[in-house]
Amino acid sequence: MLTAATRSTLHEDVLHQLYSAIENGQWAPGEKLPGEQLLAERFEVSRNCIREVMKVLANRGIVWTKPGSGTFLAENASILTYFAKKELNSLGGIELKELIETRCLVEGQVAYYAAKRGSDKEFDELEGLLFETDDLDLYHEMHMKFHDKLAEIARNKMLTQILGSIHNEIAIQRERYREYHTETLKNVMYNHAKLLRCLKSREPKEARQAMVEHIIAAWSAIFNSPLDI
Numbered sequence: 001m002l003t004a005a006t007r008s009t010l011h012e013d014v015l016h017q018l019y020s021a022i023e024n025g026q027w028a029p030g031e032k033l034p035g036e037q038l039l040a041e042r043f044e045v046s047r048n049c050i051r052e053v054m055k056v057l058a059n060r061g062i063v064w065t066k067p068g069s070g071t072f073l074a075e076n077a078s079i080l081t082y083f084a085k086k087e088l089n090s091l092g093g094i095e096l097k098e099l100i101e102t103r104c105l106v107e108g109q110v111a112y113y114a115a116k117r118g119s120d121k122e123f124d125e126l127e128g129l130l131f132e133t134d135d136l137d138l139y140h141e142m143h144m145k146f147h148d149k150l151a152e153i154a155r156n157k158m159l160t161q162i163l164g165s166i167h168n169e170i171a172i173q174r175e176r177y178r179e180y181h182t183e184t185l186k187n188v189m190y191n192h193a194k195l196l197r198c199l200k201s202r203e204p205k206e207a208r209q210a211m212v213e214h215i216i217a218a219w220s221a222i223f224n225s226p227l228d229i
Contacts, residue, residue, distance in 0.1 A: 033073060058071075114154045116204050195211055195214060
C-alpha cells in the first residue's frame with residue numbers, strides 16, 4: 001500500500017516504496033502504472049518528484065514509457081528491482097549510477113594520463129596482466145590488478161587517492177557483476193583489450209573514451225538501457 005512520503009528526502013522515500021510495491025506484486029509485469037498525478041496525490045508529493053523517480057526506474061529498465069499511453073512495468077521488473085535495492089543497501093545509500101558517473105570521471109582521466117605518460121615496458125606489463133588467465137574466477141582478481149596498475153602509470157597521486165577513497169564501493173560493484181552476470185566478464189576482457197590498444201598507440205582521448213565505455217558496459221548489459229555520461 002502506498003502512503004504519504006515521510007522521509008526527509010522525499011525522492012528516496014518514494015523510490016523505496018515503489019521498489020517494495022513492485023517486489024510485492026502490486027502491479028503485474030507489463031501492467032500500466034498509475035499516472036503521474038495519481039501517484040503524486042497518493043505520496044503527497046509534487047508531480048516533479050514523481051517524474052524524477054520514474055526517470056530512475058526507467059534508467060534501470062524497471063519501467064518503460066509509451067508516448068500517449070503511459071508508463072508500464074517491465075517483464076523482468078522484479079529481478080531488476082532486487083538488484084537495485086541490493087546495490088543501494090550495499091553501497092550505503094549511494095546509487096549505482098552515481099558510482100559509475102564518478103568512476104567515469106576519475107578513471108577516464110587516469111586512462112588519459114596513462115596513455116601520455118606510460119612507458120612501453122609498463123604497457124607490456126599491462127598486457128601481461130590481461131593474458132595472465134582465462135579462468136573467469138581468477139580474472140576478477142586480474143581485473144583489479146589491471147586498474148591499479150593503470151592508476152600507477154598515470155602518475156597522479158591525487159587521482160590515485162580519490163580512487164582509493166571509493167575502493168570498497170568499486171569492489172562491491174564488481175562483486176555483484178561477477179556473482180550475477182558471468183557473461184558480462186567476457187565483455188570486460190574485450191573492453192580491456194580495446195583500452196590497451198589505445199594506450200599502446202598513445203592516444204589519450206581515445207583511451208579515456210575506451211575506459212568510459214568499459215565502465216558503463218556492465219550497466220548496459222544488466223539493465224538493458226544506455227547510461228548518459
